[in-house]
Amino acid sequence: MGITRDEVAHLARLARMSVTDAELDALAPQLEAILSAVARVAEVAAADIPPTSHAVPLTNVFRPDVARPSLSAADALAGAPAAEDGRFRVPRILDPDE
Amino acid sequence: MTDHPTSPVSRPAVPTTGAAVPTAGAAQGDVTRLTAAATAAAIAAGELSAVEATRAALERIAKVDDTVHAFLHVDAEGALAAAGRIDQRRAAGEPLGPLAGVPLALKDVLATRGMPTTCGSRILEGWQAPYDATVVTRLRAADVVLLGKVNMDEFAMGSSTENSAYGPTRNPWDTTRIPGGSSGGSAAAVAAFEAPLAIGTDTGGSIRQPAAVCGLVGVKPTYGAVSRYGLVAFSSSLDQAGPLARTVTDAALLHAAIAGHDPLDSTSVDVPVPSVVAAAARRDVRGVRVGVVRELSGEGYDPGVQAAFAAAVDTLTDLGAEIVEVSCPHFTYAMPAYYLIAPSECSSNLARFDAMRFGLRIGDDGQAGAEEVMSRTREAGFGPEVKRRIILGTYALSSGYYDAYYGQAQKVRTLISRDFAAAYEQVDVLISPTTPTPAFPIGAKVDDPVAMYLSDLCTIPSNLAGGPAMSLPVGLTDGLPVGLQIMAPTFADDRLYLVGGALEAALDDRRGHPLLDEAPAL
Numbered sequence: 001m002g003i004t005r006d007e008v009a010h011l012a013r014l015a016r017m018s019v020t021d022a023e024l025d026a027l028a029p030q031l032e033a034i035l036s037a038v039a040r041v042a043e044v045a046a047a048d049i050p051p052t053s054h055a056v057p058l059t060n061v062f063r064p065d066v067a068r069p070s071l072s073a074a075d076a077l078a079g080a081p082a083a084e085d086g087r088f089r090v091p092r093i094l095d096p097d098e
Numbered sequence: 099m100t101d102h103p104t105s106p107v108s109r110p111a112v113p114t115t116g117a118a119v120p121t122a123g124a125a126q127g128d129v130t131r132l133t134a135a136a137t138a139a140a141i142a143a144g145e146l147s148a149v150e151a152t153r154a155a156l157e158r159i160a161k162v163d164d165t166v167h168a169f170l171h172v173d174a175e176g177a178l179a180a181a182g183r184i185d186q187r188r189a190a191g192e193p194l195g196p197l198a199g200v201p202l203a204l205k206d207v208l209a210t211r212g213m214p215t216t217c218g219s220r221i222l223e224g225w226q227a228p229y230d231a232t233v234v235t236r237l238r239a240a241d242v243v244l245l246g247k248v249n250m251d252e253f254a255m256g257s258s259t260e261n262s263a264y265g266p267t268r269n270p271w272d273t274t275r276i277p278g279g280s281s282g283g284s285a286a287a288v289a290a291f292e293a294p295l296a297i298g299t300d301t302g303g304s305i306r307q308p309a310a311v312c313g314l315v316g317v318k319p320t321y322g323a324v325s326r327y328g329l330v331a332f333s334s335s336l337d338q339a340g341p342l343a344r345t346v347t348d349a350a351l352l353h354a355a356i357a358g359h360d361p362l363d364s365t366s367v368d369v370p371v372p373s374v375v376a377a378a379a380r381r382d383v384r385g386v387r388v389g390v391v392r393e394l395s396g397e398g399y400d401p402g403v404q405a406a407f408a409a410a411v412d413t414l415t416d417l418g419a420e421i422v423e424v425s426c427p428h429f430t431y432a433m434p435a436y437y438l439i440a441p442s443e444c445s446s447n448l449a450r451f452d453a454m455r456f457g458l459r460i461g462d463d464g465q466a467g468a469e470e471v472m473s474r475t476r477e478a479g480f481g482p483e484v485k486r487r488i489i490l491g492t493y494a495l496s497s498g499y500y501d502a503y504y505g506q507a508q509k510v511r512t513l514i515s516r517d518f519a520a521a522y523e524q525v526d527v528l529i530s531p532t533t534p535t536p537a538f539p540i541g542a543k544v545d546d547p548v549a550m551y552l553s554d555l556c557t558i559p560s561n562l563a564g565g566p567a568m569s570l571p572v573g574l575t576d577g578l579p580v581g582l583q584i585m586a587p588t589f590a591d592d593r594l595y596l597v598g599g600a601l602e603a604a605l606d607d608r609r610g611h612p613l614l615d616e617a618p619a620l
Contacts, residue, residue, distance in 0.1 A: 011489045011496075012485075014496070017489075019477065027486060038433075038435075041438065041509075042506050043431070046509075049512050050512055051509050051512060052508055052515060055321050055336075055515065056321050061364040076228060079226060079457070081454070081462070082459065
């Protein structure tokens with residue numbers, strides 16, 4: 001199964017990551033090589049094998065429902081790229097015409 | 099270099115393993131050559147202060163780290179202040195832990211208050227975590243002295259530490275070669291005597307492979323044994339923090355200090371920590387059934403690695419262990435399954451680096467929208483390997499490919515767990531070389547991701563199945579260390595230390611000194 005330069009560009013868009021033409025030129029053949037190395041998983045895993053998502057499965061993990069200290073607003077905002085009035089300041093999230 | 103110690107200083111007149119109290123003032127020798135156990139014992143006996151031990155480590159860092167480049171951040175002030183408090187408490191007669199006053203290098207993937215946490219990435223350059231990871235909390239509670247943060251492949255993705263945004267770390271045995279990865283800074287710091295202990299993390303071999311190529315003991319505990327709270331996630335179902343040290347006993351002491359249930363990590367398991375320190379000291383493997391994994395040998399394995407491994411197997415036989423050849427037929431599919439599962443989880447986990455709440459933000463000019471800022475920031479902030487894996491994971495999880503890739507990989511994970519379960523019906527532990535080759539030259543595989551991924555061939559199965567595994571040094575090939583891997587069933591971490599401790603003692607006896615004494619002077 002191949003992976004084209006256009007597909008890589010599409011995947012990068014899905015991952016919200018700009019890529020340059022030079023990066024696309026390098027990534028497409030590298031991903032192609034990786035995919036051909038990993039495609040072997042299809043050889044062995046049959047329909048009757050259940051999938052494993054977690055090696056040491058745990059279910060219904062709860063902690064007691066009690067209040068405990070948490071980060072202060074100042075601590076939470078200390079590493080923010082931009083903050084204003086005790087909140088994260090972010091670039092606009094809507095199109096200006098909407 | 100064969101058997102002649104070329105260390106720059108004479109070995110201290112104290113035991114290099116075990117916790118016996120040194121007799122002849124440890125402070126007079128080179129403190130940085132002491133094991134963690136000997137350092138702690140000397141401090142407990144009042145022969146050495148925590149401040150002296152810390153200052154010795156800081157001086158060593160100042161002397162050799164320009165060459166090795168293990169450290170991304172040295173917190174000299176914080177380390178000396180912590181050491182001073184430990185000395186005061188000792189003087190006041192307060193009880194201290196078994197590692198009190200011992201300096202440690204912390205992989206820069208663990209959230210640490212008062213220091214940067216970069217994960218080796220531009221996207222977190224200068225970022226300071228507002229809280230401590232549970233591993234860090236436990237180390238501070240154990241009175242371990244945190245020297246600073248050490249280098250790593252960006253977000254722990256790599257096998258050479260060349261993927262750090264802050265430049266490569268060098269192998270102290272040969273500074274033209276890689277120290278392994280992703281915990282390459284952790285391994286190099288310990289092998290260069292900058293610290294007796296380090297914390298690494300292991301998702302596909304990132305503790306064991308650097309330990310192997312730097313001549314150290316490194317352990318990936320059972321998944322869930324050590325809390326992941328505050329460990330910046332790469333692949334959540336595989337990531338596990340663990341110890342790197344110069345001896346099996348030192349690794350056990352650090353393992354015991356960091357392991358244990360943590361309500362802040364819902365994947366942390368609530369079972370007692372196995373008696374790893376006692377197991378390391380037992381030195382008796384008579385009757386222990388040791389399985390040699392047939393699939394982790396042969397073509398692609400360096401002859402020098404195979405020879406050192408075979409000699410170690412003979413030593414285990416001499417010690418009375420029962421050696422059995424075991425087949426794990428699906429282990430050959432572990433690498434392909436891993437490079438679907440880990441990138442898939444990575445593409446999801448790294449979505450949090452969105453330029454909104456922390457870290458880098460590029461292109462926020464008041465006009466650009468959030469998505470554009472996000473895309474430009476991620477382009478500028480991530481390096482090539484992280485981008486490759488995010489795109490690969492996005493692909494493997496996309497509709498139409500999900501069943502063929504991610505779904506199939508999860509089934510392979512089941513088959514690998516079944517291989518382990520079948521093997522452990524016959525044997526108590528499994529062994530293999532840790533890596534197919536010794537340390538390779540810096541730059542040799544940087545443009546060939548698939549060749550790089552083969553470094554983790556032997557280590558990945560334990561991550562996929564969750565069991566604990568150790569690498570310990572068993573010899574040299576062409577002057578470079580060779581590691582042997584011991585694997586055990588989940589929650590039987592003590593078996594690693596039982597077998598590792600006995601093998602280490604026998605090899606050290608035969609050699610007359612620890613392997614690391616043969617490393618060239620820096």
